Amino acid sequence: MTNWRAVFVGFVVATVLGIVGLALPGFGQIAAGLAGGFVAGYMAGGGLGSGFWHGLLAGSLGGIIGGLLVGVAVGVAGLALGPVGGAVSGAAGIGIFALAVAISLVMALESAVAGVVGAAVSA
Structure with a gap:
């Protein structure tokens, strides 16, 4: 059974550290995903499979939210440029x-691996 509290806490950790990690582009986001997956796996416990699952969910949620934010930003920029901008942002x-x-x-994959480590540490 999925421990949604562990997934949510892992997602929040990854999001907060990802924002702070903007100071180190690339490395900051990778470290944030690893930390979020570790926290989700550690909180969920229950073995390696459970850690993998909870880390995967925490990382996926972060990726989906991040992708949506990028999409909204490009859509708003396209609307600000009028009809031509709308066509360009639609094509993009x-x-x-x-x-x-x-x-x-x-x-998701990096968080899942870190979730396995977190579950192993909690056991």
């Missing part, structure tokens, strides 16, 4: 979707 939507999926996969 496919690329934004691909980027959001890639971000979600990377964040």
Whole structure:
């Protein structure tokens, strides 16, 4: 059974550290995803599979939210530029979707691995 509290806390840790990690682009976000997955796996406990699952969910949630924020920012920028900007941002939507999926996969996988470590430490 999924411990949603552990997933949410892991997501919040990853989000807060990701914002702080903007000072070190790339490395800060990777470290944030690892920390969030570790916290989710540690809080959930219950073995390596449970840690993997909870870390995966925490990382996926962070990736989905991050992708949505990028999409909204590009959409608002397109609306501000009028009809031509709307057409350009609509065409860029496919690329934004691909980027959001890639971000979600990377964040989910690194958080899942860290969740396994967190579950192993908690045992």
